[in-house]
Amino acid sequence: MRKFWDFLQLAGQSILHRRMRSWLTVIGVFIGITAVVGLMSIGYSFDKTIKEQVSGVFGVDTFIVMDESTFGPGAHNGGGATEYALDLDLLKSIEGVKVAAAVRERTGFVQGQPKADGTVLQGFLPVSGLSPELMTEFESFTGKLEVLPGGRLFEPGDIDVAVLDFEISQRLGVTVGDTILVAGDGDAELNLTIIGIMAPPEAAKEDSGSGFGMQFSGGSDGDTISVPYETMDLLWGPADDVLITLVRTEPNYNVDEVADAAEKALNDRGSEISAITYTDISETIGTMTGIISAFLAGIAGISLLVGAVGVMNTMFTSVLERTKEIGVMKAVGAKNSHIWTIFLIESGLMGLVGGIVGSAAGVGLSSLGILLINRLTTGFEVVSVINPLLIIETLFGSFLLGAVAGLWPAWRASKLPVVDALRYE
Amino acid sequence: MALLDMKGLTKNYQLGKVIVRALRGLDLQIDKGEIVAVMGPSGSGKSTLMHILGALDVPTEGKAFINGKDLQQLKEAELVVLRGQTVGFVFQTFSLIPTLSAQRNVELPMIFQGVGKKERAKKASALLAGVGLADRTHHKPNELSGGERQRVAIARALANDPEIILADEPTGNLDSESGEAVLSLLKGLAKKDGKTVILVTHDPEAAEIADRIIRLRDGCIDTRKPKGSLNREGESYA
Ligand SMILES: Nc1ncnc2c1ncn2[C@@H]1O[C@H](COP(=O)(O)OP(=O)(O)O)[C@@H](O)[C@H]1O
Ligand SMILES: [Mg+2]
Numbered sequence: 105m106r107k108f109w110d111f112l113q114l115a116g117q118s119i120l121h122r123r124m125r126s127w128l129t130v131i132g133v134f135i136g137i138t139a140v141v142g143l144m145s146i147g148y149s150f151d152k153t154i155k156e157q158v159s160g161v162f163g164v165d166t167f168i169v170m171d172e173s174t175f176g177p178g179a180h181n182g183g184g185a186t187e188y189a190l191d192l193d194l195l196k197s198i199e200g201v202k203v204a205a206a207v208r209e210r211t212g213f214v215q216g217q218p219k220a221d222g223t224v225l226q227g228f229l230p231v232s233g234l235s236p237e238l239m240t241e242f243e244s245f246t247g248k249l250e251v252l253p254g255g256r257l258f259e260p261g262d263i264d265v266a267v268l269d270f271e272i273s274q275r276l277g278v279t280v281g282d283t284i285l286v287a288g289d290g291d292a293e294l295n296l297t298i299i300g301i302m303a304p305p306e307a308a309k310e311d312s313g314s315g316f317g318m319q320f321s322g323g324s325d326g327d328t329i330s331v332p333y334e335t336m337d338l339l340w341g342p343a344d345d346v347l348i349t350l351v352r353t354e355p356n357y358n359v360d361e362v363a364d365a366a367e368k369a370l371n372d373r374g375s376e377i378s379a380i381t382y383t384d385i386s387e388t389i390g391t392m393t394g395i396i397s398a399f400l401a402g403i404a405g406i407s408l409l410v411g412a413v414g415v416m417n418t419m420f421t422s423v424l425e426r427t428k429e430i431g432v433m434k435a436v437g438a439k440n441s442h443i444w445t446i447f448l449i450e451s452g453l454m455g456l457v458g459g460i461v462g463s464a465a466g467v468g469l470s471s472l473g474i475l476l477i478n479r480l481t482t483g484f485e486v487v488s489v490i491n492p493l494l495i496i497e498t499l500f501g502s503f504l505l506g507a508v509a510g511l512w513p514a515w516r517a518s519k520l521p522v523v524d525a526l527r528y529e
Numbered sequence: 530m531a532l533l534d535m536k537g538l539t540k541n542y543q544l545g546k547v548i549v550r551a552l553r554g555l556d557l558q559i560d561k562g563e564i565v566a567v568m569g570p571s572g573s574g575k576s577t578l579m580h581i582l583g584a585l586d587v588p589t590e591g592k593a594f595i596n597g598k599d600l601q602q603l604k605e606a607e608l609v610v611l612r613g614q615t616v617g618f619v620f621q622t623f624s625l626i627p628t629l630s631a632q633r634n635v636e637l638p639m640i641f642q643g644v645g646k647k648e649r650a651k652k653a654s655a656l657l658a659g660v661g662l663a664d665r666t667h668h669k670p671n672e673l674s675g676g677e678r679q680r681v682a683i684a685r686a687l688a689n690d691p692e693i694i695l696a697d698e699p700t701g702n703l704d705s706e707s708g709e710a711v712l713s714l715l716k717g718l719a720k721k722d723g724k725t726v727i728l729v730t731h732d733p734e735a736a737e738i739a740d741r742i743i744r745l746r747d748g749c750i751d752t753r754k755p756k757g758s759l760n761r762e763g764e765s766y767a
Contacts, residue, residue: 437638438641
């Protein structure tokens with residue numbers, strides 16, 4: 105191995121001697137590397153940013169329960185949550201579960217207060233059942249829910265109460281303290297006291313951090329009647345219309361294990377759900393961003409191929425040019441393997457230099473790209489991340505690329521018969 | 530046994546359909562410490578002979594013993610050892626590596642033998658000093674005159690202390706003054722250091738430093754008396 109350093113020096117001197125050509129060859133490699141590193145870094149930064157946002161919402165102790173077709177492999181419905189059956193009490197009883205909150209939704213017949221002229225507004229409206237814990241425990245998911253002054257949100261124990269979206273309260277002409285009638289299945293019907301009106305979207309300060317926040321009610325349609333989760337049981341019976349359930353685990357419990365246990369227990373009870381933890385989501389995100397950046401890098405990789413052919417071409421020229429030199433080296437005692445190694449190192453070095461320059465340029469490119477993306481978009485700040493592993497791999501890879509491109513020329517050089525090489529002019 | 534012992538040496542080259550017979554059954558023995566001059570017209574096979582003597586090539590037929598070793602019995606790896614350690618080559622066209630300084634050029638054969646850095650550097654400096662180039666060690670070949678380059682080449686040939694120095698027209702590209710310097714170096718190697726020197730030359734004066742002159746003609750040793758000057762007996766091997 106002592107010889108390696110000597111050969112490295114020989115190869116380096118040869119590269120420096122042919123400075124112009126070496127640089128041109130290196131440029132061929134560096135463009136490809138720049139593209140690959142740049143795209144991969146952007147992909148990596150996106151991945152990191154998204155995962156950080158998700159983990160900010162999830163924390164380390166939370167999982168969500170969704171219909172099994174909504175998430176993961178085999179997911180087939182485009183975005184909107186599918187309703188599923190849920191035994192919330194069973195879920196709460198599972199070991200390690202600290203809090204569980206669910207949302208279910210129905211369309212129900214709703215009747216407002218008779219007006220002064222005796223008319224009564226009525227119609228079919230979306231009715232949401234919300235666990236009170238949703239507001240107290242899972243604000244990172246829901247965003248900040250606010251009611252207009254004078255009202256309040258649900259508290260544990262609330263039954264015949266409702267919170268109305270601002271718009272529908274206007275249309276029904278009701279306010280806090282009034283009652284509305286909601287009819288469920290069969291002849292189940294309840295008079296609910298309005299305890300709060302959701303602040304209209306303009307008034308509610310759009311918390312910029314809640315990019316991932318889920319909108320459960322008071323959404324864009326603005327005509328949802330929200331009632332406590334338990335109240336839904338009275339109107340429509342056991343839940344088979346749950347959209348989403350949020351679960352927080354006790355400290356010292358492994359959230360993935362609790363989620364698995366919950367999933368099994370609920371599915372044994374006839375639900376068809378998946379319990380999704382941060383691990384699941386980040387894996388899915390990782391797979392997606394991985395596929396996208398691999399695809400982009402693959403396209404950029406074609407330019408690497410061109411670079412490699414450039415190295416090969418330069419090495420062939422170099423071998424031809426130095427035929428006599430090769431003969432002399434053999435005449436003074438160089439083994440074939442020595443010649444081979446020297447030329448391989450030489451082509452590898454050109455790859456490596458291309459890799460170094462290309463990595464630096466690629467990192468620059470990705471920072472610039474992300475800066476641009478952040479300028480052009482609002483509400484989503486991508487953090488520029490440099491992946492040291494990617495850089496190390498790139499440097500290794502670029503040396504290898506050069507060396508592989510030099511294999512054939514180096515082999516040709518090493519096989520030159522001494523005498524023929526010496527006589528070459 | 531002589532240091533170099535050639536019997537019935539034949540070398541053919543295939544040039545397309547034509548077979549070029551460069552050496553045609555040549556017998557030659559050279560002892561340790563001898564200086565032998567090889568003369569003969571261009572194309573007579575001098576370089577071909579030198580290549581075989583230097584283990585750079587093997588004969589098509591006949592036997593070639595170098596230091597008691599039969600070339601044809603040697604594997605490539607053993608030939609490499611012979612080239613690296615037993616013979617030192619000096620070429621007409623200097624053949625230094627243009628990217629390397631004089632110092633590094635002289636170190637090169639030692640690099641291939643795996644000699645350590647310090648030892649190598651010391652040896653190379655000493656050798657360059659020995660050929661009168663102590664102040665040129667960091668010059669690249671293109672910063673040296675022809676005579677200086679050839680002296681670097683001699684220093685390089687001596688790097689691994691070979692017993693045999695083979696010089697193929699070493700003065701062919703030099704003016705007479707530099708040529709003389711090179712010749713006296715070669716002569717000193719044989720006379721002072723006991724090396725065996727074989728020298729190809731066209732120059733009768735150069736041949737004068739030799740103990741013996743061998744004349745080649747069409748791949749054979751020419752046993753006719755030379756027309757001219759050299760008044761030495763038994764100058765060619767019978
Ligand atoms: N590689 C080769 N292929 C074909 N012919 C060759 C080769 N090398 C030498 N020859 C021929 O062999 C003969 C002897 O060449 P050479 O030994 O170089 O002569 P010299 O050195 O005396 O001028 C010449 O005719 C030359 O053309
Ligand atoms: Mg010749």
